[in-house]
Amino acid sequence: MVFLACSLALAQTDLDRMQSLAKSRYGQQTVDRVAQWRTMIDDIQGLPEEQKLIQVNDFFNTRIRWVQDPEAWGKKDYWATPLETMGNGKGDCEDFAIAKYATLILAGVDVNKLRITYVKAQIGGPYSKINAAHMVLAYYDSPSADPKILDNLIGDVRPASKRKDLTPVYGFNSKGLWVGGAATPATTNPGAKLSRWRDLLQRAAAEGLG
Amino acid sequence: MSLYKQLWLAVIFMLTLVFGGSFLVSSLSAKAYLEEQLRMKNADNATALALSLTQQGADEVLLELTLSAQFDTGFYEMIQLADPEGQVTILREDTQAADDAPAWFIKLFPITGEPGIASVMNGWQQVGVLTLRSHSRFAYAELWQSTQKMALVFLVAMILAGILGSYLLKIILRPLDEVVEQAKAIGERRFITVPEPKTLEFRKVVNSMNNLSARIKQVLAQEAKRLEKWQREAHVDKVTGLMKREPFMKGLEAALDSDDVNSTGSLCLIRLSGLMPLNQKYGHKVIDSMLGDMGKTLNKIAVEHSRWAASRLNGSDFALMAPRAMNADEAAREVQAVFQEILENRSMEHDMSLPGAATIYEHGDSIGSIMTRLDSSMLIAEREGESHINVAHKGDIQLTTVREQMGEWRARFEQAFAEHQFSLSGFPAVNTKGELLHMEAPVRMELGGEIISAGRFLPWINRLEMSGLLDQEVIDLALRLIEKKGQPVCVNLSVAAVVEPAFLNWLSQRLASHSSAATGLWMEISESMAFRHLKSFKMLCNRAKEHNVKIGIEHMGHQLAELGELHDVGVDYLKVDANFVRDINDNVANQNLLRNLCTVGHSIGVIVIGENVRTEEEWETLKEIGADGATGPGIKI
Numbered sequence: 075m076v077f078l079a080c081s082l083a084l085a086q087t088d089l090d091r092m093q094s095l096a097k098s099r100y101g102q103q104t105v106d107r108v109a110q111w112r113t114m115i116d117d118i119q120g121l122p123e124e125q126k127l128i129q130v131n132d133f134f135n136t137r138i139r140w141v142q143d144p145e146a147w148g149k150k151d152y153w154a155t156p157l158e159t160m161g162n163g164k165g166d167c168e169d170f171a172i173a174k175y176a177t178l179i180l181a182g183v184d185v186n187k188l189r190i191t192y193v194k195a196q197i198g199g200p201y202s203k204i205n206a207a208h209m210v211l212a213y214y215d216s217p218s219a220d221p222k223i224l225d226n227l228i229g230d231v232r233p234a235s236k237r238k239d240l241t242p243v244y245g246f247n248s249k250g251l252w253v254g255g256a257a258t259p260a261t262t263n264p265g266a267k268l269s270r271w272r273d274l275l276q277r278a279a280a281e282g283l284g
Numbered sequence: 285m286s287l288y289k290q291l292w293l294a295v296i297f298m299l300t301l302v303f304g305g306s307f308l309v310s311s312l313s314a315k316a317y318l319e320e321q322l323r324m325k326n327a328d329n330a331t332a333l334a335l336s337l338t339q340q341g342a343d344e345v346l347l348e349l350t351l352s353a354q355f356d357t358g359f360y361e362m363i364q365l366a367d368p369e370g371q372v373t374i375l376r377e378d379t380q381a382a383d384d385a386p387a388w389f390i391k392l393f394p395i396t397g398e399p400g401i402a403s404v405m406n407g408w409q410q411v412g413v414l415t416l417r418s419h420s421r422f423a424y425a426e427l428w429q430s431t432q433k434m435a436l437v438f439l440v441a442m443i444l445a446g447i448l449g450s451y452l453l454k455i456i457l458r459p460l461d462e463v464v465e466q467a468k469a470i471g472e473r474r475f476i477t478v479p480e481p482k483t484l485e486f487r488k489v490v491n492s493m494n495n496l497s498a499r500i501k502q503v504l505a506q507e508a509k510r511l512e513k514w515q516r517e518a519h520v521d522k523v524t525g526l527m528k529r530e531p532f533m534k535g536l537e538a539a540l541d542s543d544d545v546n547s548t549g550s551l552c553l554i555r556l557s558g559l560m561p562l563n564q565k566y567g568h569k570v571i572d573s574m575l576g577d578m579g580k581t582l583n584k585i586a587v588e589h590s591r592w593a594a595s596r597l598n599g600s601d602f603a604l605m606a607p608r609a610m611n612a613d614e615a616a617r618e619v620q621a622v623f624q625e626i627l628e629n630r631s632m633e634h635d636m637s638l639p640g641a642a643t644i645y646e647h648g649d650s651i652g653s654i655m656t657r658l659d660s661s662m663l664i665a666e667r668e669g670e671s672h673i674n675v676a677h678k679g680d681i682q683l684t685t686v687r688e689q690m691g692e693w694r695a696r697f698e699q700a701f702a703e704h705q706f707s708l709s710g711f712p713a714v715n716t717k718g719e720l721l722h723m724e725a726p727v728r729m730e731l732g733g734e735i736i737s738a739g740r741f742l743p744w745i746n747r748l749e750m751s752g753l754l755d756q757e758v759i760d761l762a763l764r765l766i767e768k769k770g771q772p773v774c775v776n777l778s779v780a781a782v783v784e785p786a787f788l789n790w791l792s793q794r795l796a797s798h799s800s801a802a803t804g805l806w807m808e809i810s811e812s813m814a815f816r817h818l819k820s821f822k823m824l825c826n827r828a829k830e831h832n833v834k835i836g837i838e839h840m841g842h843q844l845a846e847l848g849e850l851h852d853v854g855v856d857y858l859k860v861d862a863n864f865v866r867d868i869n870d871n872v873a874n875q876n877l878l879r880n881l882c883t884v885g886h887s888i889g890v891i892v893i894g895e896n897v898r899t900e901e902e903w904e905t906l907k908e909i910g911a912d913g914a915t916g917p918g919i920k921i
Contacts, residue, residue: 094549189403189405212408214410215369217367217368217369218368218409218410219409220408221408234407234408235408242338242405242407242408243338244334244335244338244403244405245403245405246331246403247403269327
């Protein structure tokens with residue numbers, strides 16, 4: 075339930091629909107992947123959040139191949155929904171971040187603890203001179219805590235203080251963009267398409283992550 | 285409610301509805317649009333501000349300065365920064381009341397822009413949540429102004445639509461006035477026809493009312509023709525087309541009895557002396573044709589004057605009654621001259637002579653004395669041979685000339701008018717139940733301590749052309765009498781009432797100032813005057829109707845052929861001439877005549893009253909044949 079906190083009133087999460095879409099759109103392999111994904115979500119419901127982070131991070135880092143956007147989607151800078159990412163089997167950094175963000179919320183993590191964060195990454199370590207625009211998912215156990223970073227460049231979940239290679243630029247979650255459980259459904263809102271993030275929320279909702 | 289008022293109400297209702305609807309729709313969509321714009325602006329500004337704060341690092345002073353700068357230079361209602369625990373650390377708020385639109389309007393269309401929310405970070409550290417809301421007063425101002433403009437446009441449209449609608453309605457309704465006019469006229473028994481209006485619905489109404497009028501007119505014309513034919517057959521000598529002796533004598537008798545201007549005049553006899561032998565000499569056919577010509581010329585003379593009558597009394601005697609004539613022998617000489625001409629045309633002037641006798645008759649004379657006078661006068665004329673006219677005077681020889689008499693009468697009338705020496709007498713006219721219809725009120729004049737009847741002075745009033753004055757006097761008297769006694773009063777008007785234009789205005793004023801008495805007033809005018817001045821008579825009728833005065837025709841029955849003309853006049857009653865009423869119980873022809881007259885009268889809603897009814901038998905017969913009322917010496921109440 076990606077947008078549980080904000081969109082309970084709008085639509086019900088319909089993972090069965092997501093699964094049937096996976097079949098019609100991508101084929102059996104994706105159906106299996108979505109089934110695994112659902113199983114994983116069910117499995118981790120009772121675990122401590124620390125464990126959830128690791129499981130989810132691993133799930134995507136191992137199953138999805140990291141590529142640049144043009145290769146994955148044929149266009150520059152495309153934000154894919156979790157289903158698209160799973161169906162495609164590949165994605166770039168924001169696709170990972172988004173998929174993990176959505177999955178963690180479905181697994182019961184408070185949206186307030188999550189920030190999808192734009193970061194400047196020094197490829198090859200903190201001393202590298204090669205900088206790249208990157209996106210990760212940050213988890214704040216408490217508002218003032220040192221966040222844990224779910225990244226696709228590095229396989230395991232580490233605290234931000236251990237990630238000297240990343241410089242945060244800006245973080246957000248669906249709360250800031252989708253405030254107060256807006257009374258109008260996203261799909262009818264003319265402003266929705268203008269924001270890439272909101273566009274993504276809409277497409278995800280259409281695929282069952284209501 | 286008038287159609288105009290309804291139209292205005294409809295226009296106002298419709299446009300208010302349309303205005304209300306479009307106001308609601310446009311205001312709501314404008315509200316939605318403005319809200320969306322505000323929301324997007326809030327979100328973008330919050331993000332941009334949070335982004336820049338995140339980049340600057342979380343120095344508290346810097347945060348405060350940046351937020352203040354943003355707040356003070358921008359259009360914000362509120363900017364606040366809350367720490368990660370939710371405590372508000374910085375708050376900038378505009379508490380000014382929004383006065384760009386009235387409070388009720390703001391309450392009616394609240395514009396609630398969703399605030400923009402973004403989180404501010406310092407490195408990986410959360411600094412807080414930024415909440416920002418732009419001012420909505422500009423949106424209110426915009427919405428209020430557009431609403432005002434729209435209201436103005438609708439108000440103008442409403443007025444224009446109302447004016448245009450009124451104008452159209454006026455065009456559409458214009459024919460209605462004519463329709464109403466006609467309906468009113470028909471209600472007053474004036475069966476007029478009007479041009480058909482263009483509006484289909486009105487055209488149908490007018491068409492059927494025109495048809496009604498046309499049919500009434502046709503029926504009247506037919507009946508009039510039939511009545512006249514009957515009258516001819518009963519009363520007219522076949523050879524000459526002149527009146528037979530009996531009806532002529534009745535007419536004379538009625539004239540002598542009557543109380544009006546016709547009760548004085550001249551009567552003359554012309555005898556075709558030597559007619560009998562000519563029948564054998566020339567044969568019946570030739571003589572009949574000659575007699576026919578004489579009848580025609582004599583009739584021609586008679587019809588040129590109101591109420592003149594000509595008759596073939598017997599085989600060779602012709603008579604001409606010339607009411608109001610002042611010279612005894614003037615008419616006789618005229619008749620003699622035309623007869624002479626006819627004889628000369630046939631070269632018979634040597635076979636016949638045309639002796640004549642003439643006399644003046646006056647109100648109160650008896651037929652017997654007049655005829656005796658004429659007969660002896662005729663004997664003298666015949667004895668003198670050739671074509672002499674002998675004038676017979678009543679009693680001693682007339683000493684004063686007409687001119688002298690006119691001077692005398694003028695002085696008397698001037699005094700009478702000045703001293704109001706006229707009065708009204710009263711005879712009841714009753715309906716078939718014996719109830720009073722009105723008091724028939726002939727005028728009387730005081731002369732030397734003696735009250736004289738209308739028959740004696742009316743001819744002089746007429747000659748002196750003072751009858752208009754008398755009519756006014758009579759109407760004043762009648763109105764006073766009605767006010768005094770509370771009974772309807774009927775007065776006879778002279779021809780002056782019809783032809784003098786000033787009289788109508790005088791009448792209107794007088795009736796208007798005595799409006800309640802006017803409803804009890806009945807006015808009548810003689811048949812010959814009514815038909816001769818039909819147009820003016822109609823105007824008089826219309827005036828009378830305006831004041832609820834009843835109007836009728838008296839001495840009816842001589843010009844039945846013209847009865848059809850009455851279809852659009854609107855008279856209330858007809859008074860049948862005494863000629864036809866006299867001995868009606870014994871006169872089947874007159875019974876038939878009056879029966880038909882009553883039928884025709886009733887068909888156009890006119891009541892028929894018999895004049896000068898003398899006996900119970902006459903009245904009973906009149907009731908039987910359908911008359912509605914009667915007046916005369918035989919009628920008592």
